[in-house]
Amino acid sequence: MAKPKPQNKKSDSKPQTRQPPTPPPNWPPLRPLLPATDLHLTPLVHDQIYLIRNFLPATLCKTYASFLSSLPLTTTPGRPKKDEAVRVNDRFQVEDARFAENLWSGTALRELVLERFDEDEYSYGDEDGTPEQDESAKAQKLCETWGGQPLGLNPNIRIYRYSKGQFFAQHYDESNTLTFHPASTPRSVPARTTWTLLVYLTTCTGGETVFYPDATRENPNPAAIAVAPEVGMALLHRHGDRCMVHEGREVTGGEKWVVRSDLVVAR
Ligand SMILES: O=C(O)CCC(=O)C(=O)O
Ligand SMILES: [Fe+2]
Numbered sequence: 001m002a003k004p005k006p007q008n009k010k011s012d013s014k015p016q017t018r019q020p021p022t023p024p025p026n027w028p029p030l031r032p033l034l035p036a037t038d039l040h041l042t043p044l045v046h047d048q049i050y051l052i053r054n055f056l057p058a059t060l061c062k063t064y065a066s067f068l069s070s071l072p073l074t075t076t077p078g079r080p081k082k083d084e085a086v087r088v089n090d091r092f093q094v095e096d097a098r099f100a101e102n103l104w105s106g107t108a109l110r111e112l113v114l115e116r117f118d119e120d121e122y123s124y125g126d127e128d129g130t131p132e133q134d135e136s137a138k139a140q141k142l143c144e145t146w147g148g149q150p151l152g153l154n155p156n157i158r159i160y161r162y163s164k165g166q167f168f169a170q171h172y173d174e175s176n177t178l179t180f181h182p183a184s185t186p187r188s189v190p191a192r193t194t195w196t197l198l199v200y201l202t203t204c205t206g207g208e209t210v211f212y213p214d215a216t217r218e219n220p221n222p223a224a225i226a227v228a229p230e231v232g233m234a235l236l237h238r239h240g241d242r243c244m245v246h247e248g249r250e251v252t253g254g255e256k257w258v259v260r261s262d263l264v265v266a267r
Contacts, residue, residue, distance in 0.1 A: 009085035009171040024096040025071055028063050036108035041117055048238050055234035061201040065257045068159050085171030090161040097155040100261055101183045104153045113150050147194030148265030151182050154193050158260040162207055168248035175240030180264050193262035196239045200229035205253035212245040229256055
């Protein structure tokens with residue numbers, strides 16, 4: 001059932017500004033991993049939500065959840081700022097360009113996003129076109145899908161732990177502008193975030209990430225789309241102007257651990 005829409009509530013995806021910067025933690029290596037060839041970017045809602053199952057294997061998720069629980073997580077206050085969504089979880093936030101780069105290039109993510117972003121639909125090198133036409137059509141589709149040329153992940157890394165009773169109320173995720181320093185070049189470039197990345201490290205009862213599609217004339221009462229956290233699954237969803245209203249449903253059993261970043265594209 002569709003829920004009433006929040007009144008422009010947003011998540012606070014901006015990095016902290018007033019506190020002194022948190023030093024990057026000594027993250028465990030992102031190993032073992034499944035090769036990109038064993039993984040798929042599966043559309044859940046075309047052009048809006050993609051899933052990558054087994055993005056991180058269960059053993060690595062276990063290592064991470066236990067490592068992350070040693071970090072100084074802070075419980076977000078129940079009372080948000082005026083235009084922020086109610087969010088009750090324990091959280092750790094850090095600016096860490098190196099970890100963001102590892103999560104992008106050191107895993108299958110970069111390859112899936114850049115090469116295999118529309119596997120089901122796009123057939124590279126089929127009989128209908130020359131290789132050159134295919135390349136330029138693919139490049140165009142890539143920029144359309146991701147909102148620009150993908151550069152990497154937002155160094156603003158957020159870790160969430162939701163225990164029983166914790167949740168993230170309905171909101172939109174905003175696009176943020178930033179100056180991005182791709183690992184491959186010595187220069188920084190103007191960039192912006194276009195998609196949210198969530199990586200679930202655990203499964204739990206409740207705690208689904210639920211999306212509420214807008215009503216249309218053809219479908220005035222669209223069903224909500226609930227994604228139950230799966231160990232090691234990554235979810236990408238479009239944010240900014242075309243973000244779907246979504247929430248993190250209340251966890252009713254177990255703990256939900258999430259790593260959050262955003263896809264960064266050239267402006
Ligand atoms: O934890 C979830 O399921 C959703 C998190 C979310 O919406 C956010 O980080 O903006
Ligand atoms: Fe969100």
